Amino acid sequence: MRISELSRRSGVPVATIKYYLREELLPKGEATSATQAVYSDAHLRRLRLIRALVEGAEAPLAKIRTILEAIDDTGIDLHRLLGTVQYALTPDTPHNDGPEWREAERSTDELLARLGWRVSPLSPARHQLTRTIVTLARVGYQVDPQTLDLYAEAVHTAAEHDVGRVDPAAPREQVVEYVAAMTALMDQALVSLHRLAQEDVSARRLRGGADC
Amino acid sequence: MRISELSRRSGVPVATIKYYLREELLPKGEATSATQAVYSDAHLRRLRLIRALVEGAEAPLAKIRTILEAIDDTGIDLHRLLGTVQYALTPDTPHNDGPEWREAERSTDELLARLGWRVSPLSPARHQLTRTIVTLARVGYQVDPQTLDLYAEAVHTAAEHDVGRVDPAAPREQVVEYVAAMTALMDQALVSLHRLAQEDVSARRLRGGADC
DNA sequence: TAGTTTTGGAGAGTAGTACTATCCAAAACA
DNA sequence: TGTTTTGGATAGTACTACTCTCCAAAACTA
Secondary structure: OOHHHHHHHHOOOHHHHHHHHHOOOOOOOEEEEOOEEEOOHHHHHHHHHHHHHHHHOOOOHHHHHHHHHHHHOOOOOHHHHHHHHHHHHOOOOOOOOOHHHHHHHHHHHHHHHHHOOOOOOOOHHHHHHHHHHHHHHHOOOOOOHHHHHHHHHHHHHHHHHHHHOOOOOOOHHHHHHHHHHHHHHHHHHHHHHHHHHHHHHHHHHOOHHHOO | OOHHHHHHHHOOOHHHHHHHHHOOOOOOOEEEEOOEEEOOHHHHHHHHHHHHHHHHOOOOHHHHHHHHHHHHOOOOOHHHHHHHHHHHHOOOOOOOOOHHHHHHHHHHHHHHHHHOOOOOOOOHHHHHHHHHHHHHHHOOOOOOHHHHHHHHHHHHHHHHHHHHOOOOOOOHHHHHHHHHHHHHHHHHHHHHHHHHHHHHHHHHHOOHHHOO
C-alpha cells in the first residue's frame, strides 16, 4: 500500500508518518521509483506499536526507538527485552546522595531482600521506588515496610500473570511484541484500576460525614 | 525566613520560586516592605508538595494548581478531594467512538459491575482503563476478563490500605495533604513494584534458554 | 495527452511546558 | 558607603512532537 493508505488505515497523518520515517522509527517502504514507495502490513503493525507506546506509555520517541531496536534484535532474550523496555520507560532522574536518600535506599534494599526477588542492583525500578519513598517522606508521609510488603504481594500476583501469558509456541515476532507491549502498557491498566479501587474504598469510607 | 533561605531549605532555585509565585502556585510571603517579604514554614511545606507533584507525579503545573486549590478549600470532603486529584492527574485524551472503543468500554463496565465497585460513570480512571484496553487490542493483545479480575483484586487490597491510613484524629491540614500525596504518588510506588515483580518473574521464567 | 493529485525528501515553523536569565530600584547588610 | 538581596517584570531557552510548505518526479484520470 502507499503512504496515504497506511495513513488511512492507521489513523496517523502522512506528515507524522514521514516524521517517523525521518526519525527512523519506521523502516523505509520498498521503493518502486525515485519518488514512490509501497508499505507492507508490517509497517502498519509497527506504526500501531509506535502509537501505542506514544499514547499508552507516554514514552519519548528516542526511547521508543530503543525499544524497537531491541524488538528487532533477533538475538535478544526475552528477559533482556523486558529489561530494555523498563529502562526505556523510566525517566532519567538525578541520583541523590544524602541521608534521606540512603535511608530510602535501605528500605528498598530490605524489601527486596525480604521478598527474595531477583532484581538487578541497576534496575531502574529500584531507583524509582527509592525516589518515590523519598518524595513521600518530604511531604510528611513515611512509607512503612508493611505498606511496601502489601503492595509487593499484590503486584507479584499481577506480574506472574503478565509473564505467564508469554506463549512459547507462538512466532517469535509475536512473542517479542507481546513482551514489549505488556511491559509498557499493563502499568497503565494497573494504575487505572488502582485509582478505581481507591475511589471505591473512598466512597465507602471518606464520603460525606466520614471525613473527621 | 527570606526567599534565599526558603530556596536553600527547599532546594528550589529562587528564580523557580518566583515563577511559582507568579503562577500563583505559592502564596505571597508576608510583605515587610515594598521590596521585601518573609516566608513561613507553610511556604516551605507547600513548595515541597509542589515539587513532589511535579517530580513524583509528573503533574502539569496548571493541574497542580487545581489540586492545591482543592486542598485549600476548607469545605471539601475527602472523597471529593481524592476525585479532584485523580482528575488532575489524568491527561485529557480524546474520546473515541467506534466499535473497538465500545467493546472496551463494555469490558470496563462489566468488570466494575462484577466487582460492585462504587465508581462514578465520569471517573477519569474508567476512561483510562478503557483506553488502555483499546491500545493493547490495537497491538494484538486482548485483555481478557480474568486478567482484569486478577489485577482488580490485587489493587483493591492496596487501596484499602491507602485509604485505611487516613487518620481522622489528625489535624485537617495534615489529612488533606496525606490524601493528596497518597493519591498522587502511591501510583508510582505501585508501578515501580510492578516492574520489580515483573523482573523477578521474568528472571525465573524468561531468562536465557527459557525463551522458546 | 494534459491537467490534477500523490509521492519522497528536505527544511522551517508551531505549540506547549517549565523553567532560567536579566534588569532595575528599593531595602538590607556589613 | 559599598555590596548584596529582594520583588517584580520581562524576555529568553531548551525540549518535545509534531505540522506545514515547497519542489520535482511519478501516478492517476478524463
